[in-house]
Amino acid sequence: MSNRVHARAPVVLVSDRTLQEFLCAAARQYDAITPDQPKPCFALLVGHTVEGTHIVERVEFGRNARSTNPAAREEFASVIVPTFGAAYENPVRAWWFDPVDLLRAARAAEAHGQEILGSIHMHPDWHRLGPEAARAHPLCEAPTPMDEYAFRAGGWPVNMVCYLERTHGRLYHALAAWQPVDDSGCVQLLVRQHAGVSLAHRESA
Helix, strand or coil: CCCCCCCCEEEEEEEHHHHHHHHHHHHHHHHHCECCCCCCEEEEEEEHHHCCCCEEEEEEECCCCCCCHHHHHHHHHHHHCCCCCCHHHCCCCCECCCCCHHHHHHHHHHHHEEEEEEEEEECHHHHHHHHHHHHHCCCCCCCCCHHHHHHHHHCEEEEEEEEEEEEEECCCCCCCCCCCCCCCCCCEEEEECCCCCCEEECCCC
């Protein structure tokens, strides 16, 4: 019998009440989507880590500096658009968290004995809502190649993707949590249930 001790795989714990704040913001953005504008939604995950378990206690929103930050404009022009395609020339297509807001969030987390664990962002059913060219590239709760690039660059241990789709007149979502791809990829995601969640949903890990 082997005496090797296997490290416990990372787990992400979050309550549906914490997720609800993001889901409400994502739903508002989803309803504003047009065929030319994917309308992103992005937030930081704040909490703490205990023995490999990442406990998300709140989400923190900030401004999108995708079009205003010189470093963001340079990286999109020189790396992201040439690597991932002309779709990312659209300034609404992606997110660059404003550095001032990121610093503010980091200081607030530290003051409360917390840390920034990672991020959560929305994938809409762009293959239904977007232009004809988008129909061949359906989104889901899995990361896109651009997401994988961003996960590696950010280095955060938790990166959640929230897929939103309107079907049969209601808005549904699917969730998954991911590490940077150079690590182990998908992470187990457990959602604590409370009464009163207004969006029908399913979770995947």
